[in-house]
Every structure is written in C-alpha cells, then in structure tokens.
Amino acid sequence: MTQAGTSPWKIAVIGAGPAGLALALQANRLLPNADISLFDARPASQDISGDPRTLALALGSVQTLRRLGTWPTEAAEPITEVLVSQAPPTLDLPWGPGMVHLRAEDEGVSMLGAVLSYGALVDCLQKAWQAAEMRSPQRLHSRFGQPVAEVRQLAGDAGVEVDAGIAERFDLAVVAEGGVFADQARKAVTHDYRQTAWVGTVTLAGATPGLAIERFTREGPLALLPLRAAADGGARAAMVWCVTSAQGTDPDMVAGLTDAQRIAVLNQLLPEQAGQVLTISPLKRFALGLNAERTLVDGAIVRIGNAAQTLHPVAGQGLNLGLRDAAELVQALRHAQPAGLGALLRRLDWARGPDRWGMIAATDFLARSFTWRWPGLPAARGLGLAALQAMPALKSAVARQMMFGRR
Secondary structure: OOOOOOOOOEEEEEOOOHHHHHHHHHHHHHOOOOEEEEEEOOOOOOOOOOOOOEEEEEHHHHHHHHHOOOOOHHHOEEEOEEEEEEOOOOOOEOOEOOEEEEEOHHHOOOOOEEEEEHHHHHHHHHHHHHHHHHHOOOOEEEEEOOOOOEEEEOOOOOOEEEEOOOEEEEOEEEEOOOOOHHHOOOOOEEEEEEEEEEEEEEEEEOOOOOEEEEEEOOOOEEEEEEEOOOOOOOEEEEEEEEEEOOEOOEOOOOOOOOHHHHHHHHHHHOOHHHOEEEEEOOOEEEEEEEEEOOOOEEOOEEEOHHHOEEOOHHHOOHHHHHHHHHHHHHHHHOOOOHHHHHHHHHHHHHHHHHHHHHHHHHHHHHHHHOOOOOOOHHHHHHHHHHHHHOOHHHHHHHHHHHHHOOO
C-alpha cells in the first residue's frame, strides 16, 4: 500500500467518448504520478460539439462531472420530474392510476438528472483534457487520430501491449470504445430484442418544464426527455420511440408513416401530461439489443461503458453505468501498486457486480417483456406501476437507485 495517488501507473485509455474522457480526467486528478495516454480514431481537430445525439444523465453522473469541472450547465436541461406510465389497455388500482411519478422535490434534490447533447458534453470534457495535458505534457498524452488495432495481454504480470501503429507497453488498458449494438462483435451475453429505436426531437405545446416521460406501449417504450427551449421559447424534447423491428418485407410501424401521421400517433400514445406534439424532426433509427461481457476485467484490460455492456435504452442507464465503472476503477487504483493489479481488479469486478448486473437484468427484463404477447400483460404492468406509486418508501428507493446506482 502506498500514499494515495503516488502509484506510478502507466495507463492507456482507448476511446475519447464521455466514459473514456471522464476516466482519463479522474485518473489525472487522483493519480498525480500516473502516465496516461488517451487513444481515439477521430482526429483532435474534428469538431465534435455539434453532435446532436441526446444523453440522459442521472444526478450521480452530473455530480461526478461537476467535480471534474466539466459540466456544461448552459447546454443541459434539468429533469425535475419523471412520469412512467402504461398506455391503454391497462387497469388502475382503487388508490391510483397505472403510473409512477418521481419528483426531485420529494427526494430533497434539485434535479433527478439532466439532458444534453453528446457533442456538448464531449466537447467540454475534451477541452478539459487538453488543458490538463498542456499543464502536464510529460505524463498526459493525446493519441487522437490513432485507431488501436489490438490490445494484447502480456504473460504473467507484465501488463498489456497496445498496438496503434507502434506497440507500447502499459500496466493497464481501459477500453471505453463501444459503439452501437448493430456494429458490435457479439460478446458473451447477447440478445437481439428485434426492436428499433427511432430518435429525434419534437416541439410541444402545454409541456411541463423539466418533465421526462416514459410511456410503455404494446410495441415498446416511448420516451420524451426535456431539452433547452427553442430560440422562440417553444418547448422541445428529445424522443426515443422503440417499436418492433421490420420482419421480412413488412416495415415497422414508424417507417411507413409520414411526419403528420407520426405526430398523430405520438399524440395518441403519450399521456396528457406530455403536452401536444406539434412538430417532429427527421428521425434516425438504431437496432436494439443486449451485448455484455461476463466480466469487466480480462487480465490487465478493463472494459467500461458500451465496451462492457450495451443495454436497451428503456431506463436510460448505459452511460451512467459506465461513468460509475470509471469512478470506481480510479478510486481502486489510488492505494495500489501495479504489482498487485490482478487481485485489485478481481475485487473491483466483484464489487461492481451488483450495480452492473442489477441494471443489466432490469433493462433486459423490461425490454423482453415488450415482445411477449401474453393476454393481460399491459394491464398487469399498469397495476405494477400503480402499486409502486402507492408505496412511497419503495418508490424513493427506486428513484435513488436510478440517480446513484446500487450502493
């Protein structure tokens, strides 16, 4: 054991997305003697700030990024309420309808989470990393524009070799480059949900500021996440609309609709509290599936984020889980030497198991349930939501787990 942060780690971080950049910045702060190399295939000159993909971050993730000084407040819209409900047909219990209403006020916090664009977050993180590199060029190294061809485990406790054109030895390699389900090689635990996520933005009339909507439909979950208001003050929301994928020559239910028809269907599916959808942007679609490693650790290689587990977006927890993996890894490294890395990583993998596998199991169960065609299942799901709403202590526990993970 050594004094906190004095271990002479040589670390490779592969992937300069949110999880990889956050890990590199935390390692820089908490491991002041560590030599850290950050690899990514995209060039540093590429302007990432305009990437419109939407991220929903839980409060715990927001707090982590604030501690790093990398939270783009002006680009983020707080989530102060979450309404989860079952679309008809459903049944209501005598003491309430088939929905769960989570409020930040009830949990004694200012927000449950926040929504922002991928580009805004990565741009902020990358600028912080580049500023740190300028202050400590002898131990922080950017390898943008250098795709990693291979990460090889060396014999014994000799660490890993990272091949990005020239092979280099490191004590530890953290793989944070995951991609999307359709483009990934299949991992140990995998399942194709045969669902498609259609994503885009909508404008709304009568929307409640800070309200996130999760609506369970027969086809899959439909989510609206609050965004910063438009220039004219109009309400906007990011939309994730999950439906059964096309089968053979039959398109899925969204593909063949015009924008006007999509708006009409959305207004039929969404609860009254969502407001009225007025306009819809061009949509992009992504195949949905579970693709997870059985373990985060393989020798001196650790995988985090989508590189470790790609989840269904039903709970919006993929990046939040990756950020927790990153934070716990850096904390574990603070009081250890490279010579004891194997045992340390095995303990870390065991410690992260309940949070990681709990979230994998929960999202997998919910995602699979939308493919079941059992009579009465939607009604039963609505009854379950109503029962949860009627139990404040349990509802608060669920809210806390969504904000901070399993502790």
